[in-house]
Amino acid sequence: MTSQDVILGILMKKKLAGYDIKLMFESVFSYFYNASFGTIYPTLGKMEKEGLITKENVIQDGKPNKHIYSITEEGRKRFYDYLYSDIQASDTKSDFMVRLYFGDLADRGRIIQWLKNAIRRAEYTSERLETDYERLKDTLTPTQIICIRLGIESSANKKKVLMEGLQQIESLEE
Amino acid sequence: MTSQDVILGILMKKKLAGYDIKLMFESVFSYFYNASFGTIYPTLGKMEKEGLITKENVIQDGKPNKHIYSITEEGRKRFYDYLYSDIQASDTKSDFMVRLYFGDLADRGRIIQWLKNAIRRAEYTSERLETDYERLKDTLTPTQIICIRLGIESSANKKKVLMEGLQQIESLEE
DNA sequence: GAACACATGTAATTTGTTACATGATTAA
DNA sequence: TTAATCATGTAACAAATTACATGTGTTC
Numbered sequence: 001m002t003s004q005d006v007i008l009g010i011l012m013k014k015k016l017a018g019y020d021i022k023l024m025f026e027s028v029f030s031y032f033y034n035a036s037f038g039t040i041y042p043t044l045g046k047m048e049k050e051g052l053i054t055k056e057n058v059i060q061d062g063k064p065n066k067h068i069y070s071i072t073e074e075g076r077k078r079f080y081d082y083l084y085s086d087i088q089a090s091d092t093k094s095d096f097m098v099r100l101y102f103g104d105l106a107d108r109g110r111i112i113q114w115l116k117n118a119i120r121r122a123e124y125t126s127e128r129l130e131t132d133y134e135r136l137k138d139t140l141t142p143t144q145i146i147c148i149r150l151g152i153e154s155s156a157n158k159k160k161v162l163m164e165g166l167q168q169i170e171s172l173e174e
Numbered sequence: 175m176t177s178q179d180v181i182l183g184i185l186m187k188k189k190l191a192g193y194d195i196k197l198m199f200e201s202v203f204s205y206f207y208n209a210s211f212g213t214i215y216p217t218l219g220k221m222e223k224e225g226l227i228t229k230e231n232v233i234q235d236g237k238p239n240k241h242i243y244s245i246t247e248e249g250r251k252r253f254y255d256y257l258y259s260d261i262q263a264s265d266t267k268s269d270f271m272v273r274l275y276f277g278d279l280a281d282r283g284r285i286i287q288w289l290k291n292a293i294r295r296a297e298y299t300s301e302r303l304e305t306d307y308e309r310l311k312d313t314l315t316p317t318q319i320i321c322i323r324l325g326i327e328s329s330a331n332k333k334k335v336l337m338e339g340l341q342q343i344e345s346l347e348e
Numbered sequence: 349g350a351a352c353a354c355a356t357g358t359a360a361t362t363t364g365t366t367a368c369a370t371g372a373t374t375a376a
Numbered sequence: 377t378t379a380a381t382c383a384t385g386t387a388a389c390a391a392a393t394t395a396c397a398t399g400t401g402t403t404c
Contacts, residue, residue, distance in 0.1 A: 001269040002363080009276040019383050032271035039364055041385055062373055064383040083273065083280055087288065090268035095175040095261050097206035097324065102183040103317025106257055111317060114261065142346060143277025143285060146339035150271065150332065157331040158324065165320035172316060176391080193355055213392055215357055236401055238355040 003035045003043050004052075005082040008075055011053060015070040018044050027132070031125065031151045032090075044069055052078055108169070115166040119159055126155035177209045177217050178226075179256040182249055185227060189244040192218050201306075205299065205325045206264075218243055226252055282343070289340045293333055300329035 006029070010021055018040045025034050035043075044067075047053045052075035058066040071079070096118055103111050129152045137145065180203070184195055192214045199208050209217075218241075221227045226249035232240040245253070270292055277285050303326045311319065 001267065001272060006272055009272070009279075012276070012279060017383075018385090029272075029275070032266055032268040032275075034265065034267075036365060037384080038366070038386090042364095045385085060382090063381090064370095064372070066383070079279075083276060084284070087273060087291070088269040090266065090270060091208065092206055092264065092266045092268075093175065093208075094206040094264035094266075096264060097321055098175060098180055098183070098203075099257065099261060100317045100321040100324075101203070101206075102186070102257060103320075104315040105183075105186060105253075110258070115320075117261070141278040142343055143274045143339075146277075146289075146336070146342070147271055147274040149339065150274075150335050153331055153335050154328055157327055161324050161327045162320070165317075165323065168320070169316055191355075192357090210393060211356080212358090212394070216392095219357085234354090237353090238399070240355070 001082070001088055003039050004047060005079070006033055006035070007040070007043060007047070008052065008071065008079040008082065011069060011071040012076065012079055015056070015068050017058075017066040017068050019066070031129075031155075032147075047075070051075075108172075111169060112166065115162055115169065119162045119166065122155045122159035122162065126152050126159065129155065175256070175262055177213050178221060179253070180207055180209070181214070181217060181221070182226065182245065182253040182256065185243060185245040186250065186253055189230070189242050191232075191240040191242050193240070205303075205329075206321075221249070225249075282346075285343060286340065289336055289343065293336045293340065296329045296333035296336065300326050300333065303329065 007021060010016065010024060016024075018037070021040055021044075022035075022037060025040075044053065048055055048069070051072060053069045053071055056068045056070065058068050060066060096114065099106070099114055100111075103114075106114075129148055133140075133145075133148050133152060136148075140148065181195060184190065184198060190198075192211070195214055195218075196209075196211060199214075218227065222229055222243070225246060227243045227245055230242045230244065232242050234240060270288065273280070273288055274285075277288075280288075303322055307314075307319075307322050307326060314322065
């Protein structure tokens with residue numbers, strides 16, 4: 001799975017500008033995919049050259065011009081090639097978990113701070129996704145519902161485990 | 175957090191060869207970090223040049239020679255620079271979740287296959303980690319216990335959510 | 349005889365990030 | 377007036393993957 005595959009998928013449903021795609025990465029996709037502008041724009045350029053998408057120039061007033069990209073037949077074909085390919089193992093880099101793993105090399109106060117911050121983040125994520133879910137649930141496809149449920153429940157679960165861990169750490173003798 | 179930071183952390187406790195580090199990435203770290211040989215060996219080389227680690231040549235019979243790396247004082251200092259730096263947001267690329275998100279473009283049979291495979295993987299992961307936990311729990315530090323608990327419970331939770339999702343999909347009219 | 353575990357390393361390529369450059373409008 | 381939102385793009389650089397190359401011993 002490359003950024004191109006994901007962009008192709010997004011354009012399957014709607015024509016969009018690079019900026020809009022970035023907004024989607026930051027909202028819906030944030031807990032399972034992300035890419036920066038420095039990836040999105042060059043990828044869109046490359047895809048247009050290859051005939052997978054076409055560009056439309058939209059002049060806006062008060063705002064900069066937009067390049068709206070639409071997927072082509074060739075692009076749709078390419079997307080299905082991806083959709084029916086083998087699923088790759090997911091790849092996670094969690095700095096927080098690495099810190100925890102090496103936690104005995106840090107002082108107790110610092111660890112407690114790490115845990116409290118992570119608890120707050122997990123809480124915030126699960127609440128944000130829950131709100132999104134309530135707002136969007138009538139427009140989501142069945143598999144998108146599973147996707148967002150996975151996000152909500154995993155962050156709620158994470159919060160639970162972290163709170164148990166925090167209690168454990170706090171109960172320890174110095 | 176770079177591969178260098180993680181390798182430094184691993185060498186804080188024990189001198190090891192690149193091959194051993196790879197084994198650790200595949201076992202203990204697998205659910206929150208990973209790096210290939212193509213990353214590990216060049217990184218070790220660079221670290222030695224910078225004086226963060228030292229190399230020791232170990233001749234083995236029947237097996238190829240090993241290069242055992244030990245961390246230096248300079249390396250320890252560098253590790254603490256990392257340990258006390260800001261924690262970076264975790265970065266996940268889940269091909270499975272992306273497929274789910276675009277699931278309405280795939281046929282129902284395929285989706286069911288995806289879900290069943292993911293359920294099996296989640297089950298396997300949580301069982302593997304649970305076994306590791308039972309075997310190692312007396313040697314694990316308190317924060318390592320939180321770390322592994324996070325892995326066990328998150329995969330068990332994932333399995334639960336996926337099974338609910340599968341039922342939902344299977345109950346749908348064609 | 350094939351494949352796998354052990355063990356290291358390089359090279360080509362891909363992929364991605366960060367920072368910079370530009371510039372209008374709007375809200376604090 | 378400062379920052380944020382909107383909007384695109386490039387360039388320098390960093391990071392990482394994949395494949396290749398080498399070679400022994402063991403297991404199937």
